[in-house]
Amino acid sequence: MSDLSISLLLIASLFLILASGIWIGLALSGVAWIGLELFTQRAAGDGMAVTIWSSSSSWTLTALPLFVWMGEILFRTRLSQDMFKGLAPWMSALPGRLLHTNVAGCAIFAAVSGSSAATCATIGKMTLPELVKRGYPEAQVIGTLAGAGTLGLLIPPSIIMIVYGVAADVSIAKLFIAGVIPGILLALLFSGYIAVWGLMNPDKVPPVERQFTFIEKLKESRSLIPVVVLIAAVLGSIYSGVATATEAAAVGVVGSLVLSAVQGSLNWQSFKEALLGATRLYCMIALILAGAAFLTLAMGYLGLPRHLAEWIGGLGLSQFALLMALMVFFIVLGCFLDGISMVVLTMGVLMPTVLKAGIDPIWFGIFIVLVVEMAQITPPVGFNLFVLQGMTGKQLTWIARVTLPMFFLMIAAVLLIWVFPQLVTWLPAKMM
Template sequence: MTELSQAALLMVVLFIALGLGLWVALALLGCGLVGLLLFTSTPPGLLFATTVWSATASWALTALPLFIWMGEILYRTRLAEDMFAGLGPWVRGLPGRLLHVNVIGCGIFAAVSGSSAATAATIGKITLPELKSRGYDEAIAVGSLAGAGTLGLLIPPSIVMIVYGVAAQVSIVKLFTAGVLPGLMLMALFSGYIAFWAWRHPDRVPEDGESVPMAERFKRLRLLAPVTLLIIAVIGSIYAGIATATEAAAVGVVGALAIAGVGGSLTRASLAASLMGAVRTSCMIGFILMGAAFLTSAMSFTGLPATVAGWITGLGLAPWQLLTVLTAFFVLLGCFLDGISIVVLTTAVLMPAIQAAGIDPLWFGIYLVLVVEMAQITPPVGFNLFVIQGITGLQLFTLARMALPFFLLLVAATALITLFPQIVLALPAAMG
């Protein structure tokens, strides 16, 4: 049996396991086990033990549970509510008015949570009821939240960036730095579309009779002070070279606890709930990383990664053609897998081909985050869609239709960083 036939067989095994509803981590482990038993003489038990240890005993990976816990703590505070009150008066003069709070609020919360689902859930629970009560169009309100919620993956600190950095041996600090400009660009694209939509449909944007004096606007900005200080402490310490990503995560946890304590939301019950939420999410990600590492090692023993890389290289595709094919491939994967699973499953296999094509691994990490963001709002396995479905009760494919314009904006953002790679690489190069 040729290597390509082996690869096809393993892909069939993996998709059957996933289609049967098996946990992603178990499906990856099972697929690796089948590959080892059928195509190699390597003892699976010994490989599993050594692979799992090397995949999880990483100092860089310790930032992951800390950032997750920070997001869980903030999720249970008044942070999103305060952001709405502080930002609202400043966007009332823009076309689309309060709809922009979804984008700006998600951007701000993304800078302290690192999670797409947590960003969408936290901001959505505050903004959607408020926008609905004021008579805003439901489709654009929900769609903008679904799209802007994905900023949790791109604006640092990002859980997916940490996973990619560990898997691809790329500096997490440089990844965080590289995500800043694309994140701001994506926020501008989302707000620009909202303004364009409001200009095209003025009858579907309610009149806002509330007039807030300038003095009151500045007074309400004080509500944004806690999150602003936390962003400076976490992200600023990384960019200034004062702290590593892991140390900054610890600072973030302390800051989040302080915000919760001062705001009165830090109780024994909320602390326990945040810890359990962080443990569940961290264990899920760790389990997936273990399964993916075992599958990657098993595939390396069969020679599949080198074969696939050689096959892709042999096609003679230009870098932009390769990225076009990979984008379609990742969007297809996003219909069945969550973002973290996509990253850990594909990174090790694709990196040889990416490097052979002359594509910068740092740039590819941001590209991968963007296509994973698309996966967050594609049915039937779109995590952001699930989160918003829990808030609104709308059907999944109805939510996907509402989010479609913002999905297309993510595609446009991917095209822009491909045409102008300095959007990604300028800040890391400036840092040296």
């Protein structure tokens, strides 16, 4: 069979297995087994055992369950209430007023979470009822929250950056610091959109309920101090070189437990729920990673990555054309798979092509995160859309429609980091 026929057969097998409802990790392993058994001389069982063990025993990957656990602990604290209380006095003077709490709250929680869905759910459980109660349009409240929730992937520590770093063999610490400026940029784009909307629709923005003096604003912001200290401890230990990403994740877990205890929300029940929640999520991610590693091995034996790289190279695409094609590809793929599955499934195939095109792997990692963020708010498999549908009871299509401006702002962010790549590469270069 030709390489194209083999590729089409494996792709068809993957979607057929996924359509049957089998877990993604098992589906990836199944396709790999089919490829090795039918088209190579490599023993599938032996390859599966060796690959799954080596992919699961990575020390770098240890940071992943720890950051997931930290996010689960903080999800069960009063963090969202305290953040709204501390941010609201500062946001009320801006055009669009308290809608900015969605963006600022998500940006802050993203710096201690690493998960888009957790960020969206944690901030949403406070801002949704508060903003709707105060008379803000529901479409703007939900749309800006869905978009801002994606900052959980871009602002470090980020779960998907860890996955990309392991899959592409790139420094996770450099990826983390590379995401800082693009994360701030995207948050500013979201806030800029809210400000423009507020200026264009002044009749839809509720009046200020209370004027705060500067001293009163500072007093209200005291509730933000614990989370700011935790962010500084986690990210500062990485960027200063004191700790690796894994060690910083352990610092984050201890810090979140202390914060939870100080707030009075730490008890045996919440501790158990956080630990079990983190275990379930990490086991799902680990199974996907193991299946993807096995599939990468199978594709290597079949020679598909090399042939794909040669085919794309033969098209004569410029760097920009290649990146735009990949952006469309990932957006379409995001209609069927979650972000982690997309990254682990494609990196083994795409990285040779990306490196051959002369694209910096650190820059490409941030590009991938931005594109995966878009997939978080595109139906039918947009995780943020699912989260908000569960919280609001609204139709998935309606939520996707009101989130559309945020989607276009993410495309603008991709174009900005292409035009000004230093937005991504400047801080990592300072670490060298």
